[in-house]
Amino acid sequence: MSTFATPVVCAIIEQDGLIMVAQRPPGKRLEGCWEFPGGKIEMDELPEEALHRELFEELGCQVEIIQTGRPVSHVYDWGSIMLHPFRCSLVEGSQQPVAYEHSALQWLPLAELGGLELAPADLPVLEWLNQEAAKAE
Numbered sequence: 001m002s003t004f005a006t007p008v009v010c011a012i013i014e015q016d017g018l019i020m021v022a023q024r025p026p027g028k029r030l031e032g033c034w035e036f037p038g039g040k041i042e043m044d045e046l047p048e049e050a051l052h053r054e055l056f057e058e059l060g061c062q063v064e065i066i067q068t069g070r071p072v073s074h075v076y077d078w079g080s081i082m083l084h085p086f087r088c089s090l091v092e093g094s095q096q097p098v099a100y101e102h103s104a105l106q107w108l109p110l111a112e113l114g115g116l117e118l119a120p121a122d123l124p125v126l127e128w129l130n131q132e133a134a135k136a137e
């Protein structure tokens with residue numbers, strides 16, 4: 001197995017106190033798991049550029065970045081990823097997200113995300129979100 005970690009971006013899209021999660025479709029790795037939308041960073045692409053591209057392709061929406069999280073690494077049996085998380089909001093006038101590539105989308109309060117079957121790499125991201133929410137209280 002390669003020791004190179006595939007760089008991936010994900011967006012935590014927040015709206016009216018809720019967070020959007022997307023369900024991975026059948027036939028893909030981690031089928032049925034919930035994730036934050038995003039995807040692999042292409043060669044010569046900045047993480048932020050990948051984020052905007054992936055969200056437009058997958059959900060047809062445009063976002064602005066509220067906060068950049070520390071990248072987290074995770075080793076799957078098929079290889080490693082380095083996941084770059086970004087807290088985002090929809091820009092004014094953006095289309096509401098549409099599940100062009102996922103099985104389903106849902107908007108949930110942060111406290112309910114822990115009850116989902118999340119992609120394992122997302123657990124430290126959830127921890128970060130909980131820390132940020134605690135700071136904001």
Ligand SMILES: Nc1nc2c([nH]c(=O)n2[C@@H]2O[C@H](COP(=O)(O)OP(=O)(O)OP(=O)(O)O)[C@@H](O)[C@H]2O)c(=O)[nH]1
Pocket residue numbers: 008009010028029030035036037038039040081083119120121122
């Ligand atoms: N987009 C996204 N991907 C994630 C998250 N957490 C996580 O482990 N991943 C993994 O990071 C990779 C993201 O690449 P992708 O979204 O372009 O994946 P893909 O299904 O087209 O490719 P793949 O089937 O080759 O993995 C996937 O292997 C996915 O399982 C997440 O929150 N968002």
